[in-house]
Every structure is written in C-alpha cells, then in structure tokens.
Amino acid sequence: MVEIPIGNLFDGITGSNSSDEQFDDLFVTPNLRIERIISTGQTTPLDAWYDQAQDEWVMVVAGSARLQIEGEPQERRLEVGDWLLLPAHCRHRVTWTQSHPATVWLAVHASQP
Numbered sequence: 506m507v508e509i510p511i512g513n514l515f516d517g518i519t520g521s522n523s524s525d526e527q528f529d530d531l532f533v534t535p536n537l538r539i540e541r542i543i544s545t546g547q548t549t550p551l552d553a554w555y556d557q558a559q560d561e562w563v564m565v566v567a568g569s570a571r572l573q574i575e576g577e578p579q580e581r582r583l584e585v586g587d588w589l590l591l592p593a594h595c596r597h598r599v600t601w602t603q604s605h606p607a608t609v610w611l612a613v614h615a616s617q618p
Contacts, residue, residue, distance in 0.1 A: 512531070514531075514541060514609065515609070518543050525547070526545070526547045529541045529542075535618075536616050536617070536618050537613070537616075538613070538614040539613050540611075540612045540613075541609065541610070541611060541612075542610040542612055543608070544568070544570065544599070544602035544604075544607065544608040544610065545605070545607045545608070546602055547602055548600055548601060548602065549598035549599045553598065554575060554596040554597065554598050555591075555597050555598060556594055556596050557591070557593060558593055558594070558616065559615055560590065560591065560614070560615045560616070561590075561612055561614050562588060562589075562591075562612070562613040563589060563611070563613075564586070564588035564610065564611045565584060565585055565608060565609070566585065566586075566610070566611050567585060567608065568585070568603035568607055568609060569582065569583060569584045569602075570582075570583045570599060570601060570602045570608050570610070571583070571600045571601040571602075572599055572600065574591075574595060574597045575597065580600050593616075
C-alpha cells in the first residue's frame with residue numbers, strides 16, 4: 506500500500522517571539538515546490554530584492570502583509586485569502602508582516618521543465 510502524506514497547514518507554528526521566518530517544504534518535485542512560510546514581523550532589508558528564477562504564486566492564509574514590486578508606485582497589501590502571481594525575475598520585497606497572530610503564507614514555486 507502506498508503511504509499517503511497528510512498534514513495541517515497550521516500545525517507547528519511557532520509563536521510571535523521568533524526572530525526568524527519559518528520555511529517548510531510541503532511538497533517538492535523537480536519543477537514544483539509548495540512551501541509554507543510563517544512570518545512574525547520580518548521584512549526584506551531595504552537594499553535587497555527577491556529576484557527568483559521561477560514563478561511564485563503566493564497566498565496569505567492567516568495574518569496580513571505588504572509587498573513592494575519594483576517599478577510600482579504603491580505597496581500591495583495582502584489580507585487573508587489574497588494571492589498574487591510573481592513571474593520569474595519579478596523583483597519584489599516584503600515591507601511588513603503581521604506578527605501576532607503570525608502571517609502564514611502558502612507559496613507555490615514553479616519552474617519550466
């Protein structure tokens with residue numbers, strides 16, 4: 506019989522006293538990675554940008570956050586249920602995350618085969 510993995514997205518969330526974001530891979534294949542991210546007030550440094558080689562679909566499932574996308578005049582605020590698709594090499598940074606309760610993200614990273 507094949508083992509069928511099961512879990513709960515909210516299991517193992519550390520409290521707001523953590524100074525580091527928590528990254529957990531939920532499912533990984535050569536061209537796809539599904540990840541849970543738990544943020545408790547962390548942001549991207551002012552002089553840094555994410556510039557990823559793969560597409561990233563991200564959704565806030567708890568808490569809230571703000572993202573800045575390079576070239577856009579205003580930050581985007583994400584609330585529970587909000588998602589956006591960041592195409593490969595779309596430079597962006599996280600400018601704010603809710604710390605209590607924690608911001609929980611679901612991120613899907615996809616690369617071309």
